[in-house]
Amino acid sequence: MKAIRIATLATVAALAAAGFSASAQAKTLTISWWGYNGEKMTANIIEPFKKICGCDIVFETGNNADRLNKLKLRGGKGVDVIYLSDSFSQLGIEQGLFQEVDPAKIPNLADIYELGRAPQGKYGPAYTIGRVGLVYDSAKVNPPITTWADLWRADLKGSVSLPGITTTAGPMAVMEAGKHAGVDPYKDADKTFEAVTALKSNVVKNYNTGSELVNLISTGEVRVAMAQDFTLASMQAAVKTMTWAKLKDGDIATLNTVNIPKGSENADLAYQFINFILSKDVQQKEAEQGVDAPISTKVELTPDQAKIWTYGAEQVNALSRIDYAKMNAAKTDWIDRWNEVFGQ
Amino acid sequence: MTARIHPVLGILTGIVFLFLLAPLVIIVGAAFSDTSYLTFPPRGLTFHWFANIFAIEAFRTTAVTSLEVAFLGTGLSLLIGVPAAYALNRYRVELPKWLATLFVLPILVPEIVFGFSLLKSITIGLGLPVLPSLILGHALLVLPYSVRVVGASLAAFDFSVEEAAISLGCPPVKTFLTVVLPNIRAGVIAAFILAFITSINDVSVSVFLTGPGISTLPIQILAHMEQFFDPTIASVSVLLMLVTVGVMAIVEATLGLTFLTK
Amino acid sequence: MNKFAKWGLTLPATIAVIVLLLVPVILTIATTFDEPKGPFSTYAAFFNSGFRVNILTRTLRIALITTSISLVVGFLAAYVIAQMPGRLKSLAIIAAVFPLLTGVVVRSFAWLIILGKNGIVNDALTGLGIIAEPLSMLYTEGSVIVAMVYLFVPLMILTLTGVLEGIPRDVIEASSSLGAKPVATFLQVILPLAVPGLIVGAVLVFTGSFTSYATPQLLGGERQMMMGTLLYQRAMVTFDWVGASTVAAIMVVITIAIVAIMSRMARRLNPMAV
Numbered sequence: 001m002k003a004i005r006i007a008t009l010a011t012v013a014a015l016a017a018a019g020f021s022a023s024a025q026a027k028t029l030t031i032s033w034w035g036y037n038g039e040k041m042t043a044n045i046i047e048p049f050k051k052i053c054g055c056d057i058v059f060e061t062g063n064n065a066d067r068l069n070k071l072k073l074r075g076g077k078g079v080d081v082i083y084l085s086d087s088f089s090q091l092g093i094e095q096g097l098f099q100e101v102d103p104a105k106i107p108n109l110a111d112i113y114e115l116g117r118a119p120q121g122k123y124g125p126a127y128t129i130g131r132v133g134l135v136y137d138s139a140k141v142n143p144p145i146t147t148w149a150d151l152w153r154a155d156l157k158g159s160v161s162l163p164g165i166t167t168t169a170g171p172m173a174v175m176e177a178g179k180h181a182g183v184d185p186y187k188d189a190d191k192t193f194e195a196v197t198a199l200k201s202n203v204v205k206n207y208n209t210g211s212e213l214v215n216l217i218s219t220g221e222v223r224v225a226m227a228q229d230f231t232l233a234s235m236q237a238a239v240k241t242m243t244w245a246k247l248k249d250g251d252i253a254t255l256n257t258v259n260i261p262k263g264s265e266n267a268d269l270a271y272q273f274i275n276f277i278l279s280k281d282v283q284q285k286e287a288e289q290g291v292d293a294p295i296s297t298k299v300e301l302t303p304d305q306a307k308i309w310t311y312g313a314e315q316v317n318a319l320s321r322i323d324y325a326k327m328n329a330a331k332t333d334w335i336d337r338w339n340e341v342f343g344q
Numbered sequence: 345m346t347a348r349i350h351p352v353l354g355i356l357t358g359i360v361f362l363f364l365l366a367p368l369v370i371i372v373g374a375a376f377s378d379t380s381y382l383t384f385p386p387r388g389l390t391f392h393w394f395a396n397i398f399a400i401e402a403f404r405t406t407a408v409t410s411l412e413v414a415f416l417g418t419g420l421s422l423l424i425g426v427p428a429a430y431a432l433n434r435y436r437v438e439l440p441k442w443l444a445t446l447f448v449l450p451i452l453v454p455e456i457v458f459g460f461s462l463l464k465s466i467t468i469g470l471g472l473p474v475l476p477s478l479i480l481g482h483a484l485l486v487l488p489y490s491v492r493v494v495g496a497s498l499a500a501f502d503f504s505v506e507e508a509a510i511s512l513g514c515p516p517v518k519t520f521l522t523v524v525l526p527n528i529r530a531g532v533i534a535a536f537i538l539a540f541i542t543s544i545n546d547v548s549v550s551v552f553l554t555g556p557g558i559s560t561l562p563i564q565i566l567a568h569m570e571q572f573f574d575p576t577i578a579s580v581s582v583l584l585m586l587v588t589v590g591v592m593a594i595v596e597a598t599l600g601l602t603f604l605t606k
Numbered sequence: 607m608n609k610f611a612k613w614g615l616t617l618p619a620t621i622a623v624i625v626l627l628l629v630p631v632i633l634t635i636a637t638t639f640d641e642p643k644g645p646f647s648t649y650a651a652f653f654n655s656g657f658r659v660n661i662l663t664r665t666l667r668i669a670l671i672t673t674s675i676s677l678v679v680g681f682l683a684a685y686v687i688a689q690m691p692g693r694l695k696s697l698a699i700i701a702a703v704f705p706l707l708t709g710v711v712v713r714s715f716a717w718l719i720i721l722g723k724n725g726i727v728n729d730a731l732t733g734l735g736i737i738a739e740p741l742s743m744l745y746t747e748g749s750v751i752v753a754m755v756y757l758f759v760p761l762m763i764l765t766l767t768g769v770l771e772g773i774p775r776d777v778i779e780a781s782s783s784l785g786a787k788p789v790a791t792f793l794q795v796i797l798p799l800a801v802p803g804l805i806v807g808a809v810l811v812f813t814g815s816f817t818s819y820a821t822p823q824l825l826g827g828e829r830q831m832m833m834g835t836l837l838y839q840r841a842m843v844t845f846d847w848v849g850a851s852t853v854a855a856i857m858v859v860i861t862i863a864i865v866a867i868m869s870r871m872a873r874r875l876n877p878m879a880v
Contacts, residue, residue, distance in 0.1 A: 030556045035567030038402045058557040061402075061567050065842040066551045072845070073463055078556060091845065164828065166843040205745050205827040211382075211573040212824065215715050218381050220724050221744075234573045237380040332844050339839075340657050342828035349689050357686040360679055361698070364705050364759065367716035371708055374715065382715045424618040431615035438612060445862070446623050448809060452861050453631055454817040454834060456841055457854040461630035469630070484626055487619060492806045493765055499802035500772035516611070530768040538764055541706045548819070565709065577712050584707040592700050 027055040029269045032071065033083035035061030037291055044285045049276050053269055064088040064168070071097055077263030080270040085168045086119060086126070089257040090324035093123050098259040101125070105271040108278035108296070113316050116255060116295045120324065124259035127277050128292040131310050131319055132169045133251035135232060136224040137217075139241040145224065147248045148176045152198060159223040160202040161216055165338040167208055171327050172252050173226055174334050179249075186326050193337045200341060214238055228254065229293075233308060251310075253319035256292075287311075368585075375578035382575050393579040402564050409475070410561040414543040417482030418490075421539055424483075425490025426532065430524070432491070433498040447491040450484050455548030458485070463552040474555040481553045485546060486539035493538060497531025498524075540591070544584070635855045637848055648852040658836070662856070665832040668747060669816040672754040676811045677804065679755065680762025685796075687763065688770040702763045705756055714824035717753055718744065750826040757821065758811040765810065769803030770796075801876035809865050816861055833857050 033041075046057055060067060064084050068091060071079060076097045084092065092098055100122040103109055109117050109125060116126035136145045141156070151160060163169035177195035178185025185192040204221055207213040210231045216222040218238035227235070235242040258277070260270045276282060283296040293309035294301070301311055310316060370384045378388025397403045425447070432444055450458060462484070466477045501524065509519045525532070550560045559567075565577055639645040652658050687698045708716075720726050721743040728740040743749055773796060781791040819834035826832070833853060841850035 032556075034570050035402065035559070035564060036571035039400065042401075060554070060556045061559050062551060062554070062563060063566065063570060069460075069842060069845065070463070070552065070555075073460075074468065095845065166839050205829075208823060209569060209711070210571070211569045211577075211711055212714075214381050214573040215718055218383055219718050219722050221718070221722060230571065231573070234381055238383070332846065335839060335844065336657075339828065339831060339836075343657065343661070343831050349686055353682065353686055357683050360683045360759070361701060364702060364756070367713065367720065367756065368704055368708065370716040370719050371712050374712070382712070384716075384719050424622060427615035428619040431612055435612045439616070443616060443620065445865075446628070447619060448813070448865070449623055449627055449631075451810065451813045451817075452858055452865070453627070454837055454854050454857050455819065456834075456837055457631065457634060457851065458627070460841070460847070461627065461634050464634070465626045465630040480626070484622060487623065488810070491619065492810070493768070496765060496803045496806045497768045497772055500769060500799065527772070528768075530771050534764045534768045537703060538761065541703065545706070545709075562709070569711065577709050578715075581708040581712050585704050588703060588707055589700060592696070 027053075027266065027269065028058055029053070029055050029081070029266055029273060030058045030060065030079050031081045031083070031273070032060040032062075032067045032079040034063065035059065040286070040289055040291050044289070044291070045277060045282055048282075049273060052276065053272060055266075055269060068092055068097075071261055075263060076261045079261050080264040080266045081273055082259050082261055083127075084257055084259065086255045086257055087168050087171070087322075087324050087327065089124065089259055090120055090328055092259065093120055094325070094328060097261055098123050099262055099264065099267065101260065102271075106275045106278065108275050108280075111280065111298050112278055112295045113297060113313075115253065115316070115319075115321065119255050119257065124257050125274065125278065126255035126257050126295055127274075127283075128256045128286075129295050129310050129316060129319075130254040130256070130293060131229050131251040132163075132172050132226065132254055133229070133247055134224065134245040135227050135235060135242050136245055137239055137241050138243040140223050144243070145245040145247075149180055150245075151176070151202065151224070151226070152180065152195075153202075156202045156224055158202065158204055160199070160204065161213060161222040161225040162199070162203055162206045163226055163228075164206045164208040165335050168254060169226065169228055169252075170206075170338075171331060171334060172322065174338070175252075175322065175327075176226075186330050189330070189333060189337060193341060196338065197341050203342070206342065210234070217242065229308070229310065250318050250320050253310075253316075253321050255295075371578050371581050374575050375582045377575055380574050382573070382578060393575045394583065396574075396576050397580060397583065400568075402559075402567075403561065406559050406561045406564040409478075409558060410544055413475075413478045413482050413560060414540050416479045417543050418486055418536060418539040420479065420483035421487045421490045422494075422532070422536065425487050425535075426494050429491045429495040429498055430520070432495055433501070434503055444495075448488050450486075451488045459549040459552035462549060467553060467555070474553070474558040477555075478550065478553045478558070478560070481549050482543045482546065485549050486542050489535045489539040489542065493535040494528060494531045497528040497534075501527050537592075541588075631858075634847070634851050635858075638852045638855055641848065648848060649856070652852055652856065661831050661833060661836055662860075664747070664830070665816060665834075666860070668751055668754070668822075668830075668832065669812055671751055672758060672815040673808050673812045675751070675755050676758045676762045677808055680759050680766055680807060681800070681804070683759070684763045684766035684770055687767050699764065699767065702760045704760075706760050710820040710824060713753070713756075714821075717749065717825055721749055721752070744825065745827040745829055747826070747830055750822050750830050750832075753821050753825045754815045754818065758814060761810055761814070762807040765807040766800065766803045769800055773799045798876040801872050805869055805872045808868055812864060812868070813861050816864075817857060 050057060060079060065088065067082065068084065068088050071082065071092070072095055101124050103118070106125065112125065113129070116129065119126050134145050134148070134151070138144060162173045165171065174192060174196060175185050177199065178192040181191045181195040183191040205216065207216060213225055213227060213231055214234045217225070217235050229244070232242070232244055258274050260267055264270055278296060280296050280298040283294045283299045286292045287294040287299055287301055287309065288305055290308065293311065306312070310319065373384050373386045374382045375393055376389050377383050377386035378390040378392070428447060432439060462481045466472055466480055472480070506519055506523050509523050510516060545562060547562045547566065550563050554560060554563055565580055569577060638648050641647050683702070687695055690698060718725065722728070723740045723742065727743065731737045732740060777795060778791060781795045786794065817834050818832065819838050822830055822832040823835055837850050837853040840846045840853060
């Protein structure tokens, strides 16, 4: 009896304590982001920014879909700045979750590449550039991969991995299939998916996370993959001969954006924060330490530091851009079609 | 129950355990591999991935949260689940049948919808802060184990023994603790283990109930893996196994070494 | 006192489940009937898609096979564990619990090593000359079932060991002293008494495998899509909570139906079982 009573009291007390400790604090900036590389984020951004703003900073972590879903369920409240990859920030914009951004409040916008300033209309800017392209094992794939069309090559039977349709890069595979078929994928989904179907015998398994892809590469199941640039280093650690293909028809740009949700209670702090992460100092540090590719034109890197990033005006301008509004509109249909192709 | 085991059964059970343990050998091996990706057989030997768990602050803080949530959530679920299991078996004939089904709901409903609904009811509806929401959510998540696994043990219990004790003047609660509980100890412990493990591994519910400032270890691991593909995840699994051995040792020490043997 | 005990003891759990789970889930599912095209339009759309019905039957098949295998394997192991002496028994149970502690990604990595084209099984088979070319065992229905059985056998073992231990020794002795053969004792005494545990185990495993998401995602890929994967896509990727809730409602109805059938069958074996 006594034991049960003590246990009850302890549980109730703990619940109560947990409830009360989370309140109070004058000015707190709440940032929603992925949650990796926390140490570097703290050293390069959070600690210096705390000194500038005199505020406290709290994080909500999780992947794009999880955090955006939660923000929507809370009616756009609870978070002041949200980091998202561009396909998801477009979704957030369409759901009416973000404030329009006043460029005058972010002076550092002037120093970043044009394509990052207002990539999705009047909403938040991009703070880093990435790219999606093809990687291949140069020891086993001969001749080398030089164009997106090589994905359809007969000698690659059973050795390709594409990003799953529900990941950031997945719909881009559909885009490339449309190009391969010579049609506009948004207008002619039938022809586009004929090209996707033609890829099927080359595909072993599509991946949903970077770690899955690295596993597939390290165990030799996959020799060619469509991937985001940040996975390259891990793939090369597993298989030295993994190579980023130099595509004639160009890699695809992916941007990570920052937005201010409609329900933000500290919009001024949020502007200040966004301006801060676009500053040359922060961008320089993040790039040098291998955290994020710079979007500021002021950042200067040695060739060695730059080799993992999309760096310099020439490379940046060569990237092809995706119209996410169109893509998201087509996505539900694409997911169904994709499932039917690969699900059989 | 004790009977002699036919050698064929023994061998078959050995095969079952081989099946259960072989993948673990691979995971333990990969956790010590001196490579920045998962590989087996391991190349080199390093404790780096274990050190990594302790070096990264987010892993430390979320591990503490996960343990808190798992202990309190499991405790809460046993607190409301064991009485319910008892009543369901003791008054089986008198209580409506749907009541038993009700307590299985948390596992009948697909996890994502469960998490989504909990976010709407607990966090937004009750307006509870993050940590209590998590504890309450996890208590509900593991309630089926508390009710059904303990219930399965109670089904074999002969309630006439309890009645005898009460008719001899023993108060009901004391009877429960001294007569009923010792007989279903194995069930309660099995429920605790299953519930605790479910809670500490949970992703689907936690994804929705974590919030600004508070996250759990599995969520943090997923976040880490968005960017890094190293053996840290394998070493977390190995650590969890060690912690389990520790917890089991504590359970044995406090509840008696013979908890599973009677 | 009796009346108070009867209802009072179940009350906290009942309220918690109804208020925090049942009502919000019903509200979520209610949105699927509030569609412009008519209350059942989303369901009609689901069952009119051969592809989706395929996913449903595959999910059912995988869940039922997983449950059957787990029942047999789990019962066998639990039966043997229940006879073990103290120390050994604790060790066996701890070992059985371990698989539950591995994250799904590392676990799928382990199966990649075992079942992959360069994996241990293929190496052994080609080495022994049984097969010439490595078999493709991954991303098949079989690999999903193997991985699920792996995950659910521990659950079955834990549930059943407690129940089998609860069977009083003198009942078994009585049976054999009355001349029953071991097989008869097993079928007529032990098995019926274990039925409550078997039901609980089967329900936990069936619901667990029917609604699972991560395991089929990683070990089945898109070729082996299951209901959980479909639901996840709808809810988290396209924000289509109505579509997701439709999938969820279908899943809940089917699980409840199957659980009811299982309980009915079990009641034939042991009328005292819930």
